[in-house]
Amino acid sequence: xxxxxxxFARSPDRGRGLARDMRVxxxxxxxxxxxxxxxxxxxxxxxxxxxxxxxxxxxxTYQEGDLTLFESGAIILHIAERHPGLLPTEAxxxxxxxxxxxxALNTVxxxxxxxxxxxxxxxxxxxxxxxxxMLESRVxxxxxxxxxxxxxxxxxxxxxxxxxxxxVTVLRRLDASGVLQSYPSLCAYIKRGEARPAYQRAFxxxxxxxxxxx
Amino acid sequence: xxxxxxxFARSPDRGRGLARDMRVxxxxxxxxxxxxxxxxxxxxxxxxxxxxxxxxxxxxTYQEGDLTLFESGAIILHIAERHPGLLPTEAxxxxxxxxxxxxALNTVxxxxxxxxxxxxxxxxxxxxxxxxxMLESRVxxxxxxxxxxxxxxxxxxxxxxxxxxxxVTVLRRLDASGVLQSYPSLCAYIKRGEARPAYQRAFxxxxxxxxxxx
Numbered sequence: 001x002x003x004x005x006x007x008f009a010r011s012p013d014r015g016r017g018l019a020r021d022m023r024v025x026x027x028x029x030x031x032x033x034x035x036x037x038x039x040x041x042x043x044x045x046x047x048x049x050x051x052x053x054x055x056x057x058x059x060x061t062y063q064e065g066d067l068t069l070f071e072s073g074a075i076i077l078h079i080a081e082r083h084p085g086l087l088p089t090e091a092x093x094x095x096x097x098x099x100x101x102x103x104a105l106n107t108v109x110x111x112x113x114x115x116x117x118x119x120x121x122x123x124x125x126x127x128x129x130x131x132x133x134m135l136e137s138r139v140x141x142x143x144x145x146x147x148x149x150x151x152x153x154x155x156x157x158x159x160x161x162x163x164x165x166x167x168v169t170v171l172r173r174l175d176a177s178g179v180l181q182s183y184p185s186l187c188a189y190i191k192r193g194e195a196r197p198a199y200q201r202a203f204x205x206x207x208x209x210x211x212x213x214x
Numbered sequence: 215x216x217x218x219x220x221x222f223a224r225s226p227d228r229g230r231g232l233a234r235d236m237r238v239x240x241x242x243x244x245x246x247x248x249x250x251x252x253x254x255x256x257x258x259x260x261x262x263x264x265x266x267x268x269x270x271x272x273x274x275t276y277q278e279g280d281l282t283l284f285e286s287g288a289i290i291l292h293i294a295e296r297h298p299g300l301l302p303t304e305a306x307x308x309x310x311x312x313x314x315x316x317x318a319l320n321t322v323x324x325x326x327x328x329x330x331x332x333x334x335x336x337x338x339x340x341x342x343x344x345x346x347x348m349l350e351s352r353v354x355x356x357x358x359x360x361x362x363x364x365x366x367x368x369x370x371x372x373x374x375x376x377x378x379x380x381x382v383t384v385l386r387r388l389d390a391s392g393v394l395q396s397y398p399s400l401c402a403y404i405k406r407g408e409a410r411p412a413y414q415r416a417f418x419x420x421x422x423x424x425x426x427x428x
């Protein structure tokens with residue numbers, strides 16, 4: 001039986017692949033693991049049935065037999081531990097790749113989410129225009145540091161890993177902001193991720209959900 | 215040779231154990247692994263030498279022979295994989311404990327950090343008083359959900375795990391906010407964590423750094 005992933009019945013990003021199921025779809029495609037998708041509405045996500053899978057009422061969740069997981073990072077690590085293709089086999093290189101998974105989710109993503117959230121939730125507030133440069137600057141500090149570390153390398157640490165997969169999906173959240181234009185090496189890095197056949201299959205599949213729902 | 219952890223030479227929390235080295239110290243104490251500490255100043259953290267260990271110029275980092283890691287979550291997972299005591303041995307229970315590690319860092323911590331950051335960085339702004347209830351309410355949404363899931367259990371999923379270790383340290387960041395008073399079960403959960411002998415040894419060690427620096 002295939003593992004079951006939950007995803008938005010109607011993604012608020014209109015099929016741009018920014019919802020967190022995209023990361024898990026991409027990981028599953030990288031390792032060649034077929035999966036089924038269960039779509040949930042915003043109302044269903046907050047009901048007890050979905051909360052039994054995901055205590056914070058979000059997507060994605062991942063069901064594999066008796067096991068139910070939530071948190072895209074944990075799901076991808078679980079997949080990466082069970083299939084070759086997302087983590088190096090050498091122990092130290094593997095630990096460093098996992099470090100990049102946490103860095104993407106815990107150091108780079110939070111200021112990006114805040115920057116994006118404010119433009120949705122606080123656009124009509126008197127302070128919006130004044131605060132945005134501060135939020136943007138917090139994002140730019142992280143991008144400066146990330147670009148410095150990446151240098152002219154193809155991926156963050158040797159071969160493509162789950163760390164790159166998460167970092168690319170995190171950086172893509174900035175697509176509409178214009179901020180990435182100052183970072184050509186990060187744009188090229190994102191493009192390398194998006195060019196992977198597994199990414200493209202995952203993107204097409206999540207887009208089809210949006211297209212079919214319209 | 216012992217692994218080497220970096221920590222603040224002068225912690226801005228004045229020894230309250232809120233800096234992220236505390237989490238790693240606690241994990242190392244839980245598994246009985248001795249370690250050495252290298253203190254770094256704020257200026258040193260941003261220099262190339264430290265950035266070679268931590269691209270984002272923060273603490274903690276963890277050096278073990280040839281291996282250098284950053285990100286407290288990744289370091290703790292590394293320790294938990296190499297020593298018994300922080301993750302269940304049964305595969306599904308282990309995956310669920312790792313899910314709680316990601317949930318602590320990626321779902322519960324970000325709104326708590328934002329709530330705390332605003333009270334430091336934006337206290338003098340005209341919008342501060344108006345925005346704080348919104349930030350507090352984002353924190354309360356997560357605490358409501360966490361308390362609902364925890365129920366009257368001792369730990370989040372069976373025995374104490376690295377997921378609880380991270381969740382307790384994340385929740386402790388709210389100590390000074392008064393928000394936790396509405397959540398007696400979460401306060402009791404934090405106290406259970408703080409009562410562990412490994413926590414107490416780690417706390418004393420990080421406090422000694424602050425006391426000696428004064």
